[in-house]
Amino acid sequence: xxxxxxxxxxxxxxxxxxxxxxxxxxxxxxxxxxxxxxxxxxxxxxxxxxxxxxxxxxxxxxxxxxxxxxxxxxxxxxxxxxxxxxxxxxxxxxxxxxxxxxxxxxxxxxxxxxxxxxxxxxxxxxxxxxxxxxxxxxxxxxxxxxxxxxxxxxxxxxxxxxxxxxxxxxxxxxxxxxxxxxxxxxxxxxxxxxxxxxxxxxxxxxxxxxxxxxxxxxxxxxxxxxxxxxxxxxxxxxxxxxxxxxxxxxxxxxxxxxxxxxxxxxxxxxxxxxxxxxxxxxxxxxxxxxxxxxxxxxxxxxxxxxxxxxxxxxxxxxxxxxxxxxxxxxxxxxxxxxxxxxxxxxxxxxxxxxxxxxxxxxxxxxxxxxxxxxxxxxxxxxxxxxxxxxxxxxxxxxxxxxxxxxxxxxx
Ligand SMILES: [Zn+2]
Numbered sequence: 001x002x003x004x005x006x007x008x009x010x011x012x013x014x015x016x017x018x019x020x021x022x023x024x025x026x027x028x029x030x031x032x033x034x035x036x037x038x039x040x041x042x043x044x045x046x047x048x049x050x051x052x053x054x055x056x057x058x059x060x061x062x063x064x065x066x067x068x069x070x071x072x073x074x075x076x077x078x079x080x081x082x083x084x085x086x087x088x089x090x091x092x093x094x095x096x097x098x099x100x101x102x103x104x105x106x107x108x109x110x111x112x113x114x115x116x117x118x119x120x121x122x123x124x125x126x127x128x129x130x131x132x133x134x135x136x137x138x139x140x141x142x143x144x145x146x147x148x149x150x151x152x153x154x155x156x157x158x159x160x161x162x163x164x165x166x167x168x169x170x171x172x173x174x175x176x177x178x179x180x181x182x183x184x185x186x187x188x189x190x191x192x193x194x195x196x197x198x199x200x201x202x203x204x205x206x207x208x209x210x211x212x213x214x215x216x217x218x219x220x221x222x223x224x225x226x227x228x229x230x231x232x233x234x235x236x237x238x239x240x241x242x243x244x245x246x247x248x249x250x251x252x253x254x255x256x257x258x259x260x261x262x263x264x265x266x267x268x269x270x271x272x273x274x275x276x277x278x279x280x281x282x283x284x285x286x287x288x289x290x291x292x293x294x295x296x297x298x299x300x301x302x303x304x305x306x307x308x309x310x311x312x313x314x315x316x317x318x319x320x321x322x323x324x325x326x327x328x329x330x331x332x333x334x335x336x337x338x339x340x341x342x343x344x345x346x347x348x349x350x351x352x353x354x355x356x357x358x359x360x361x362x363x364x365x366x367x368x369x370x371x372x373x374x375x376x377x378x379x380x381x382x383x384x385x386x387x388x389x390x391x392x393x394x395x396x397x398x399x400x401x402x403x404x405x406x407x408x409x410x411x
Contacts, residue, residue, distance in 0.1 A: 025214035027342055032209045033188070038164065038174040040192070040199040046169050050192055050199060053101040053168070057109040057138040058130045060098070063091070064113055069126055081107075081114040102167040104154070105138040112139075137193040140167055142186060155187045157203060164201055166190060174201065184208075196274040211342035219301040219403075221396025223354065223388045224327045230291065231388035233396040238291055240326070242283050249276060288326055292333045296341055302334060303399025305354065306347040346399040354391040354398070358383060 042050060068078040085107050092098040098106065116127035143154040156165040159180055163171045188204045221233035230238040252273050259266035295302055307327060331347075338345040348354075356368045358378040368376055374387050 024216070025342065027211045027213040029208055029210050030340075032207055032340060034205050034207050035202050036177060036183070036205065037200055037202040038176040040164070040201050041173040041175065042169070042199055046172055047199070049101070049169055050194065052097070053105050053138050053192070054136050054194060055132075056098055056101045057105050058132070059095070060088070060091075060106045061109045061113050062129045064110060065116075065127060065129060068113070068117060078117065081110040084110045084113075100168075102138075102140050102169075104140045104143065104167060108139040108141065136195070137191055139189060139191045141189045143167075153186060155190050155203070157183060157187050157205075159183060164190070164203070166192070166201075172201075196271055196278060209340055211340065214300065214342045214344070216300040216344070218299045219303065219396055219400055220295065220299040221303045221392045221394070221399060222295070223392040223395055224304060224307060224330070225388050228388065229327070230330075231392050233389075233392040235386075235389045235392075237388075240287075242280060242287060244280055245276070249273075252276065284326055284329075288329055288333055292330060292337055295334065296337045296343055299343070301344045301346060301399065301403060302338065303346045303348060303395050303402075304331065304334070305352070305395060306350045307331070344403070346402055348395060348398045348402060352394075352398055354394040355387055357390075357394050358385065359390050359393040359397065 064079075064084050067084075071078045088098070088103070088106055113127070120126055140155065145152050145154075154167045158164070159177065159182055162174055164174050165171050183205055185206055185208075188206055190201050190203045193200045193202065223231045225231055228237040229240040230236075232238075252269060256266060256269040256273065259269055334345050337343075353364060353369075356364050356366060358365065358381060360383045361378060361381040363378055363380040365376065365378065367373070368387065376385050376387070377383070378385065
């Protein structure tokens, strides 16, 4: 805590530590939904069945989307997912291949369609038809049943033997989470996904989480930037360390344009590009978890600006570096991790001029609005400021103010 200069008048008599420690919040238990992703190693037959199920889910989606659009154009209304589900048996007589696959996957597909159509009602265009080769996946829910006093689950995860049992597919080999021996509760649902020729299953599990007691001793302000991804009120700078091999990407793009459409080489090139994208996505994911774990482990109260990333992208100067900026994802992950660990994430008003205010004397220097100014001297107290570090300290103070207001109201 000593690393931050506590300069504002408000804090001259008491240290931040004294203020923070005033209130502790008892730990408790909560139910959370946690996702686990495993690589799947299906046999040839299982692979075929997975592909068939993905195909049938897409078929059902497109068939009923067509139906919905037609009906909507005629009557201004359309059938609900529940009504559509009732039509699956008669449709299966016409298209017998539908009987071969997990029926739950077909039903889930209709709920997805209903969600997509809700977005249409909210003013977007009609949902798009699903094309082959794009987002190849299907979802199935765990269905519990009992027979002769025994309980059965349609999805079973066995980490000891490294298998997952799925409807119709039966046992499929999986890999992942080497250090975990058991997952302490039942699976709620599973998404089976095909990506760049590989198969994955992500399972959703409801777990009980024991949250530790909230002992607020550390507060940190973070400024989310472009050049450095994060600048903290401890003047730590965290860079976006994802390196994209643009040369290779351009080379591959050029390569694919030279291949004949539909040729084997083109398909191989496409796979290579998809794998490269996947590598980047995975690296980003790891980076985001590393950053957020560190922030959550080392601090009790984390203060950020409530950024409007969409709005930021409109500003061209800012947008330059934001193309692949994971800021909104960092905030999303911070939110749930703070909740799971009984820490506080405080978001302050995005219009608070954190970069313009001198964190020593509170003078607001409007000239600093210009984003190209990286360093400035306060005309009143003559402190030298680094733009983002000064902003991070101000964000921390603003968050502390908000936290104290919250304490006053809750006492
Ligand atoms: Zn000043």
